[in-house]
Amino acid sequence: MVDKGEGERPGSHHYRAFVGPPKDYDLLGGLQLSLLLALGLREHHTVCDVGCGSLRVGRMLLSYLEPGRYFGLEPEEWVVRAAIEEELGDDFVARRRPTFRHTADYAVGGFDARFDYVLAQSILSHTYADDAATLLTQISAGLEPSGLLVATFYPSRPSSKNPLPRGADNSGWRYPGNVAYEWTEMQEMAAAAGLRATLLDWPHPRQQWFLAARVDGEVDVARRAGSVRSPHVVGAD
Secondary structure, three states: OOOOOOOOOOOOOOOOHHHOOHHHHHHHHHHHHHHHHHOOOOOOOOEEEEOOOOOOOHHHHHHHOOOOOEEEEOOOHHHHHHHHHHHHOHHHHHHHOOEEEOOOOOOHHHOOOOEEEEEEOOOHHHEOHHHHHHHHHHHHHHEEEEEEEEEEEEEOOOOOOOOOOOOOOOOOEOOOOOOEEOHHHHHHHHHHOOEEEEEOOOOOOOOEEEEEEEOOOOOOHHHHHHOOOOOOOOOOO
16 A cells, blocks of 8 residues: 555655645646646657656656656655655666656756656746746756747745745745746746746646747747646646
8 A cells, every 4th residue: 555645744754745735646747747748748759857756747657658758857866766666666667768867956958868848847936036047047958949848836926825035045945835936027037048938727736837938949839838728627726
């Protein structure tokens, strides 16, 4: 029987809880995979899962993608290892041939690959502006000309419980706390990294999805985003 971490606090030392509320683990994995499929993901594409954590969506992508097409970037090696031990098994992972890098430098370009899709779910929601700029620049450099960044951010609202702190020392990574941005701020950071970004209408329990592509690339990002129709998902509201 898999220990699903029920009752554990988000961010605690349990492989499912470490990446967020355990009750949302399956939901968020499914929402990510279904969004990628709605955007045109096929089994021959290459995917970089930034902050892949305990393979919440990675376990599904490993089954779907051709061997060697999944790349996971995650500084906490233990959480990936725990997910493999508890959910997948070494034999399955060996057959699917994923590539993992355990580094905190956001080096998407450190993989010997260019990506059709880069997924960054709940990463920019924990990065201050300096780390967010580094991450977006790395992603821009790692995308194919036809590639897409599929990401979330924590939207700043007047009623937000975790607004973006504005002090001079606000830099780096904030976890499990959130860093909130106005959409115009996110667009400006993406543009500075050579990306054109547009909002996506897709369910998420707490955050906002957006889509981005290289400004010098081959994708009409607004048209691609407009082709996606949001489903109603019970539990994602």
